[in-house]
Amino acid sequence: MHPPLPLFQQASHWFRRAQASLLEALPCSQGCCDCCIGxxxxxxxxxxxxxxxLDLLPSDRKAxxxxxxxxxxxxxxxAFPDLRxxxxxxxxxxxxxxAIVERFADLPCPALAEDGRCSVYAFRPIxxxxxxxxxxxxxxxxGACRVQTAVPIIRPSxxxxxxxxxxxxxxxxxxxxxxxxxxxxxxELLLPYGFI
Numbered sequence: 001m002h003p004p005l006p007l008f009q010q011a012s013h014w015f016r017r018a019q020a021s022l023l024e025a026l027p028c029s030q031g032c033c034d035c036c037i038g039x040x041x042x043x044x045x046x047x048x049x050x051x052x053x054l055d056l057l058p059s060d061r062k063a064x065x066x067x068x069x070x071x072x073x074x075x076x077x078x079a080f081p082d083l084r085x086x087x088x089x090x091x092x093x094x095x096x097x098x099a100i101v102e103r104f105a106d107l108p109c110p111a112l113a114e115d116g117r118c119s120v121y122a123f124r125p126i127x128x129x130x131x132x133x134x135x136x137x138x139x140x141x142x143g144a145c146r147v148q149t150a151v152p153i154i155r156p157s158x159x160x161x162x163x164x165x166x167x168x169x170x171x172x173x174x175x176x177x178x179x180x181x182x183x184x185x186x187x188e189l190l191l192p193y194g195f196i
């Protein structure tokens with residue numbers, strides 16, 4: 001199997017460190033797919049990684065995922081016609097993106113299998129690799145998903161937060177390089193677009 005690209009490995013390593021430092025208090029485990037429901041923005045880097053994973057799947061599994069993604073994109077574009085001409089989210093306001101995300105909050109990831117596992121797990125987006133670690137904002141710590149309301153929420157260490165910020169900077173640099181090399185129209189798309 002082809003290993004993920006270094007930035008994606010870095011994100012997975014960060015999550016493992018966070019999980020260990022939080023004394024295994026994260027409820028995330030294989031088969032828990034709460035964070036796999038609902039759409040969210042992914043980057044062009046994530047799209048490349050998803051396609052690397054799709055290309056390794058048996059053709060029938062790949063076709064099923066792509067078909068689900070196309071059906072989801074059709075539903076998105078029916079509800080928000082401007083997505084047809086402007087699927088890149090860089091030109092959308094945060095409030096418009098929030099409206100789309102809220103409207104399709106129950107939409108499962110196209111790669112989510114019936115058993116709750118990710119069909120492209122080794123090639124999942126960076127957001128998926130870092131999801132589950134409690135979020136700190138304005139001095140308040142919150143669970144990253146609704147599953148975390150049933151477990152104690154522990155504040156991530158300053159070094160973890162610093163490392164996460166460095167990961168975000170590395171991602172921004174990689175996106176800039178990709179944008180210049182491929183003349184991409186924007187950095188982010190909604191998840192279903194990443195599979196087609």
